[in-house]
Amino acid sequence: MYSYTEExxxxxxxxxxxxxxxxxxxxSIAEVLQTKAASVTDMIKKLADKKLLNYEKYKGVALTEKGxxxxxxxxxxxxxxxxxxxxxxxxxxxxVHEIAEQLExxxxxxxxxxxxxFLDFPTHDPHGDPIPTKNGVIKKSNFILLCDxxxxxxLVMSGVADHTAVFLQHLNKISVVLGTEIQIxxxxxxxxxxxxxxxxxxSMYFSKDVAKNIxxxxx
Amino acid sequence: MYSYTEExxxxxxxxxxxxxxxxxxxxSIAEVLQTKAASVTDMIKKLADKKLLNYEKYKGVALTEKGxxxxxxxxxxxxxxxxxxxxxxxxxxxxVHEIAEQLExxxxxxxxxxxxxFLDFPTHDPHGDPIPTKNGVIKKSNFILLCDxxxxxxLVMSGVADHTAVFLQHLNKISVVLGTEIQIxxxxxxxxxxxxxxxxxxSMYFSKDVAKNIxxxxx
DNA sequence: ACATTTTTTTAGGCAAGCCTAAAAAAATTT
DNA sequence: AAATTTTTTTAGGCTTGCCTAAAAAAATGT
Ligand SMILES: [Mn+2]
Ligand SMILES: [Mn+2]
Ligand SMILES: [Mn+2]
Ligand SMILES: [Mn+2]
Numbered sequence: 484m485y486s487y488t489e490e491x492x493x494x495x496x497x498x499x500x501x502x503x504x505x506x507x508x509x510x511s512i513a514e515v516l517q518t519k520a521a522s523v524t525d526m527i528k529k530l531a532d533k534k535l536l537n538y539e540k541y542k543g544v545a546l547t548e549k550g551x552x553x554x555x556x557x558x559x560x561x562x563x564x565x566x567x568x569x570x571x572x573x574x575x576x577x578x579v580h581e582i583a584e585q586l587e588x589x590x591x592x593x594x595x596x597x598x599x600x601f602l603d604f605p606t607h608d609p610h611g612d613p614i615p616t617k618n619g620v621i622k623k624s625n626f627i628l629l630c631d632x633x634x635x636x637x638l639v640m641s642g643v644a645d646h647t648a649v650f651l652q653h654l655n656k657i658s659v660v661l662g663t664e665i666q667i668x669x670x671x672x673x674x675x676x677x678x679x680x681x682x683x684x685x686s687m688y689f690s691k692d693v694a695k696n697i698x699x700x701x702x
Numbered sequence: 703m704y705s706y707t708e709e710x711x712x713x714x715x716x717x718x719x720x721x722x723x724x725x726x727x728x729x730s731i732a733e734v735l736q737t738k739a740a741s742v743t744d745m746i747k748k749l750a751d752k753k754l755l756n757y758e759k760y761k762g763v764a765l766t767e768k769g770x771x772x773x774x775x776x777x778x779x780x781x782x783x784x785x786x787x788x789x790x791x792x793x794x795x796x797x798v799h800e801i802a803e804q805l806e807x808x809x810x811x812x813x814x815x816x817x818x819x820f821l822d823f824p825t826h827d828p829h830g831d832p833i834p835t836k837n838g839v840i841k842k843s844n845f846i847l848l849c850d851x852x853x854x855x856x857l858v859m860s861g862v863a864d865h866t867a868v869f870l871q872h873l874n875k876i877s878v879v880l881g882t883e884i885q886i887x888x889x890x891x892x893x894x895x896x897x898x899x900x901x902x903x904x905s906m907y908f909s910k911d912v913a914k915n916i917x918x919x920x921x
Numbered sequence: 922a923c924a925t926t927t928t929t930t931t932a933g934g935c936a937a938g939c940c941t942a943a944a945a946a947a948a949t950t951t
Numbered sequence: 952a953a954a955t956t957t958t959t960t961t962a963g964g965c966t967t968g969c970c971t972a973a974a975a976a977a978a979t980g981t
Contacts, residue, residue: 486967486968488967488968488969508928508929509928509929509930510927510928510929518968518969518970519969519970519971520928520929520930521929521930521931521969521970521971521972522968522969522970523929524929524930524931525967525968525969526967526968526969529967529968540929540930540976541928541929541930541975541976541977568813571820572813572816572817572820573816574812574816578812581810582808582810582813585808585809585810586808589801589804589805590804591800591801591804593793593797594787594791594801597791597792597793598791601790601791705937705938707937707938727958727959728958728959728960729957729958729959737938737939737940738939738940738941739958739959739960740939740940740941740942740959740960740961741938741939741940742959743959743960743961744937744938744939745937745938745939748937748938759946759959759960760945760946760947760958760959760960
């Protein structure tokens, strides 16, 4: 139906608009897709012709409902494949994204549905991100940043704000995975670092850089 | 490494050369790939530049060892994915090929290896075709055509010569699947049809068209 | 308000992969 | 051996998606 490239543009625009931005500008799309602004202008004209987004010269773009559906479906496939790679093939959570970038473009509705069933209808991917339903509904997670959480509560590690492999590998190293219980024992205003207790036993310090990229919910 | 299109050309040339043809001509490639001879000439020049095949004007092409390796690896991925779709996702054997045509181009050696392990190192795909090893070794099956088999022996259905969905669906209809035991009770020279007994009980007639597309081995 | 900087678009061009029509070579028929 | 048919290649052109350089518009600074 849509090309690999078209799906990637739509997905990028969708993600940028989820990050608050109302209208998405050319340069930010170019940056995410590692391409040039001129190429973005070319493509958004084509996507606008296909009614996948609304575009006014010099005013940025916004997805139409049709475009949003394609984008969300691509995200759905991406996250389902990440679950498959993580749960079934035993890839690490730092390895799944790159392969899912390829798999998300496989075009077969029946395959997506059967995959979902095979995985037992997962609600979140290995990074804690919600999996959109077949109808394009995506549940907004109410996770908070660990750096914004109150001390002493028992928090459950539920997602990441930084999806890079290096960050995920760092979390492996410090034994923080989805489901790990975290209790903030002390907050340092000076550098934003925090002292935590993991699983009620292991005491550690997290730098601000780490604390601001971990998503938690109160148990 | 190689594009979707390049892999498809190499796979097609490989399969044509497996079918006996020593040197592969332009028209036969065009026919399989549903394209024009002129497009084939374009592409084989590029593949020859990349040392994936040897090409002499008007003389046809033959894969180099490098080209054969790419082709066999694509076949390996295709058949492993067919196993996944059939064994794990419960697709019918008539449905798996089309989706595997997409999945075979996913580029990750680690993925292929982990998939193979997850499937418990299958030796044959859902159509009875052998799965090449990681090093490119492909075991030649010594199956014979049902129409060439001797009467009264107990034969085991082991593969198909016709891979089309309609033929596979017809086999479903007449309850012939991989592993079904077939005994020829009578051969009719006039029209090539045969009388058979399935699983030692069910008597049926197979037309020549059916009998010549079923591969069996003697039990 | 005007000048400068940044962002975006336009213009023109390139590679991959495809096409049709025409030319050239090879194979077949007479 | 010559004529005809078939196969293959060449020539030229199209679309997609990308690029650089230049022009135009918008945003920012003074
Ligand atoms: Mn991902
Ligand atoms: Mn993810
Ligand atoms: Mn197949
Ligand atoms: Mn097969």
